[in-house]
Amino acid sequence: EDQVTQSPEALRLQEGESSSLNCSYTVSGLRGLFWYRQDPGKGPEFLFTLYSAGEEKEKERLKATLTKKESFLHITAPKPEDSATYLCAAGRSNDYKLSFGAGTTVTVRA
């Protein structure tokens, strides 16, 4: 059965304190690995798509990387506005389903 597991569940950072979020996946026939950001009371917002091991994507203070078993979302010198829940999702190549992890809630204190 496909599984997407995120760790840690919660992360509290001081402003400027860099860290990484982990997303491990067990998906047969991975089509791609996707990262979303979700603010309280809102729907998820798309961040990145990664299709193959070794691929990296960057956006402002966020950088996503992919290996054959996991993906990392690195937050460099975070600011309070980076506080959110970050979700990863895996898509399969043989159908149109998308499996999400439970998310990592990041809190950045000024």
Place this chain on the structure above:
Amino acid sequence: EAQVTQNPRYLITVTGKKLTVTCSQNMNHEYMSWYRQDPGLGLRQIYYSMNVEVTDKGDVPEGYKVSRKEKRNFPLILESPSPNQTSLYFCASSLYRTRETQYFGPGTRLLVL
């Protein structure tokens, strides 16, 4: 403005009373999907649709129905709601070829008593 709208945003109902949550998008997207979000479980896909009149089950379809008669609309129907369907529901849409780049609606919080 490109958006996905859901109605209602909040709903309290009783067990067994049929309800429909509407979802509409104005981006001419082919792909639409429904998710439920529960604490500790994350987003779980209920149903998805690749285009008009084409739908398929996600990971948790039991107790739900959908239809896609028009490209812009994708309503979620609970024929006989039960308390275990209390959840936060999201509708999402995307272009078919980039279906993982989904635009999500604001969510519908449902409480079934």
